[in-house]
Amino acid sequence: DAMVIQNPRYQVTQFGKPVTLSCSQTLNHNVMYWYQQKSSQAPKLLFHYYDKDFNNEADTPDNFQSRRPNTSFCFLDIRSPGLGDAAMYLCATSRARADTQYFGPGTRLTVL
Amino acid sequence: GENVEQHPSTLSVQEGDSAVIKCTYSDSASNYFPWYKQELGKRPQLIIDIRSNVGEKKDQRIAVTLNKTAKHFSLHITETQPEDSAVYFCAASMKGTGFQKLVFGTGTRLLVSP
Numbered sequence: 334d335a336m337v338i339q340n341p342r343y344q345v346t347q348f349g350k351p352v353t354l355s356c357s358q359t360l361n362h363n364v365m366y367w368y369q370q371k372s373s374q375a376p377k378l379l380f381h382y383y384d385k386d387f388n389n390e391a392d393t394p395d396n397f398q399s400r401r402p403n404t405s406f407c408f409l410d411i412r413s414p415g416l417g418d419a420a421m422y423l424c425a426t427s428r429a430r431a432d433t434q435y436f437g438p439g440t441r442l443t444v445l
Numbered sequence: 446g447e448n449v450e451q452h453p454s455t456l457s458v459q460e461g462d463s464a465v466i467k468c469t470y471s472d473s474a475s476n477y478f479p480w481y482k483q484e485l486g487k488r489p490q491l492i493i494d495i496r497s498n499v500g501e502k503k504d505q506r507i508a509v510t511l512n513k514t515a516k517h518f519s520l521h522i523t524e525t526q527p528e529d530s531a532v533y534f535c536a537a538s539m540k541g542t543g544f545q546k547l548v549f550g551t552g553t554r555l556l557v558s559p
Binding site for chain 2: 381388
């Protein structure tokens with residue numbers, strides 16, 4: 334009965350090699366978010382979709398892109414991962430903006 | 446600006462004691478305040494939330510209080526247990542560039558010793 338699913342749970346990539354992380358939801362929520370979290374710091378919002386409307390945070394590097402082909406799925410693309418991009422990437426969903434967010438289990442990204 | 450301050454950053458208590466974590470926010474229009482618990486290596490999970498039309502909410506050993514005038518809210522955990530050990534994040538709804546979003550505090554690492 335998982336509600337927010339992320340794949341893979343662990344991803345290892347090489348410096349500069351593109352990687353795609355996946356998130357899916359069974360909640361039929363309008364909003365999907367991608368966060369980056371390092372070492373028990375607060376989750377840092379990268380961007381979010383309200384339906385098909387994409388909203389980027391001002392300080393999100395261009396290296397990070399996202400796609401939402403339908404209500405259920407959202408992808409995070411890292412075009413050229415650097416060592417500083419090693420982190421936990423969390424997907425979350427909510428019915429409306431600034432509403433309760435439900436997090437997926439995260440994908441831990443390692444960059445070699 | 447968008448800012449949620451959270452204190453303390455670490456909190457150590459003995460089992461059975463109470464723990465209090467405090468957050469302050471900057472946007473007077475904020476109206477939704479959730480608290481998340483994140484155990485090591487796991488996802489943040491909502492433990493309690495409060496909306497601006499109430500001043501306090503309780504759920505068993507957990508309570509949240511809100512003071513809108515002072516723009517601060519607090520998490521209270523009574524009769525703490527070792528399984529309460531985790532990082533706790535507060536959040537507040539704030540107006541971003543054209544829309545509302547949740548802004549998270551910096552987190553409090555709670556350690557409950559047996």
